[in-house]
Amino acid sequence: MNPASDLTVPFRRGACPSVLTPMPTGDGLLVRLRPRAAGLAPAQWRTLAQLARSHGNGILDITARGNLQIRGLTAKTAPKLRAALDAAGIAPRSGVAIETPPLSGLDPSETADAGPLATALEAAIAGCKPPLTLAPKLAIVVDGGGVLSLADMVADLRLDAVRCADAVRWRISIAGNAFSARPVALLDASQAIKEVLRLLRLLDARGPAARGRDLAGERMDDPAWRPVSPRPPVGVIALDDAFVLGLRLPYGQVDADRLAGLADDLEELGVTDMRLAPHRALLARGLAQAQIATARRRAEGRGFCTDPDDPGLALSVCAGSAGCAAAKLDTHAVADALRATAPTLLDGTASVHISGCPKGCAHPARASLTLVGTPEGTGLVLSGRAGDAPAAVVASGDLSAALARLDAFVRRERRPDETFSTLYDRLGEKPFETAFQGRI
Ligand code: SF4
Incomplete structure (x- = not known):
């Protein structure tokens, strides 16, 4: 029997899978997880691998937008996974997807730390009364720039940090990536939140299928701002005196044993957290420079790519x-x-x-x-x-x-x-x- 056939959780077409609403796929139910913490300790990755093995079919994906997916669950095991994630202290994000660069707050080259604005925006959306009903796939990017900026990530609404003469402002744009989205305003952080809420209320009024592309509005003239494409999140990334090793999963997928083995290897070499990144990558933090070559060798031995020039x-x-x-x-x-x-x-x-x-x-x-x-x-x-x-x-x-x-x-x-x-x-x-x- 196809394990998805015993699905009891209703899944609406066009919705997004989450821990609460698993999605039926060819190999059973799929859960998509956006951990609330930016980075998880190697021990938590071992727990995720063990849960994927015991409640799913042992296969995990990292998506192009940097979300984790656990595959092959059933209607019986999906609630157990939820409870086990709670017990392991791995809290998933819920609500509107607000995405920030994976090294926000750590990258000395960023224009601004996107984290505080994203958190304030999330709270403001959660506090809306009456609550907003938005398209399940609606995505907001808050991009402070830096080596792993989200300039190439498409979103319904974008807030990009722009350094102006006196301060950082947030450029709000609609429907696209940093190169293609239509700019509509340049505001400070608190005004930007108000403007985003205004745009979201317009979408709410248009109905639950409305997306950024449905918003009207004048294009703002902003000739001074030029986005820069990020580097691939793979290989060694130097941050002042710290190093991050970016690893890409072979075709975005990994089996639980390999993931647990990677967590063991990297922990032994000093890694303190591993975080999800766009382009199906994982970023390992905490390595001393002397350990990087060994970490690369071990990760590649387990099938992960650490070469930013890899044709894959x-x-x-x-x-x-x-x-x-x-x-x-x-x-x-x-x-x-x-x-x-x-x-x-x-x-x-x-x-x-x-x-x-x-x-x-x-x-x-x-x-x-x-x-x-x-x-x-x-x-x-x-x-x-x-x-x-x-x-x-x-x-x-x-x-x-x-x-x-x-x-x-x-x-x-x-x-x-x-x-x-x-x-x-x-x-x-x-x-x-x-x-x-x-x-x-
Ligand atoms: S995972 Fe691939 S094969 Fe399956 S529905 Fe998506 S595009 Fe089709």
């Missing part, structure tokens, strides 16, 4: 047939094949998405290139979402050959020093579609 960082990959009944594709095997046969597509200059089905869980936004599982075979979507109509479809058995053709095409056509992205911009989509299908 360009990839977004969902659970696929290894963990989801909806999948028409073994996404992890396709990702391995892509790395082996078409490394030119993974030079990090373009986004590549592998999706088990058109739902596109791992990368809801557009990607330069998407491989998507369909009943007919593997589809290629160019400059679109997994749910868009594929430009070409190949039978699953022909996929490796199609990827090798794409790689050969890029090598042949690329000018010296040209990246995959600039080649793609220069030639357009059609030749890539043709090469994938083997018509040239």
Whole structure:
């Protein structure tokens, strides 16, 4: 029996899974957890691994937005997980998702610590009377900048710290990332909270499906502010006299034993906390410089990536047939094949998405290139979402050959020093579609 079939917790389409509302997936119920504490001690990670093993199927994900997911629960085990998290002192966040950079308050290069404003905003939203009814997937980013800023994270509402002549102000923008969202105001912290509450009340009045993109309003002129893309949260990050080691999970997923082993290794080397980060990463704090090389070696020995130049960082990959009944594709095997046969597509200059089905869980936004599982075979979507109509479809058995053709095409056509992205911009989509299908 599919463990999701004994689900008794109602799950509304369009809702977000949480500890209180697990979501049925192909491998049972999935719980998404946003711990209230920024960092958890290695012992707490061991507890999470043990709970994933005893109440779920032992598989954990870290999502692109830096949330933890525990997979393979049942209607019987999900409440037990909730109680065990309580007992372990791992309190989940609830309410509107307010996201801050993972090193807020620790990063000397940030413009402002986003934490206090995020906490004040959370309290202000919780205190609204009557309570606001907002879209379950509505997200607010409070971004103080820094090496791991959330400039590339899409949100319904963004508050970005901007250094003005006399003080830090918060730039409020709507529907997008720092580069694309529409700026509407530049305010101090207390005014910013009032303005965000005003915008949320407008959304509340429009109904529970309303999102940031539904808000009207004049675009503010702010020519002086230029967001900067963050570095990948992988590898060694120096913070004044402290070091953080960023680790990426292979395809965003890890089994409980490997996670517990990592927590053991890092604790032995001095790590005091491990925190979730966007782009499916974990940040380990507390290492002395002398221990970093050993920590990297041990983490890599357990399958974690610590190389910020790893070509796999360009990839977004969902659970696929290894963990989801909806999948028409073994996404992890396709990702391995892509790395082996078409490394030119993974030079990090373009986004590549592998999706088990058109739902596109791992990368809801557009990607330069998407491989998507369909009943007919593997589809290629160019400059679109997994749910868009594929430009070409190949039978699953022909996929490796199609990827090798794409790689050969890029090598042949690329000018010296040209990246995959600039080649793609220069030639357009059609030749890539043709090469994938083997018509040239
Ligand atoms: S995109 Fe499809 S196959 Fe992948 S996890 Fe989501 S529902 Fe499952």
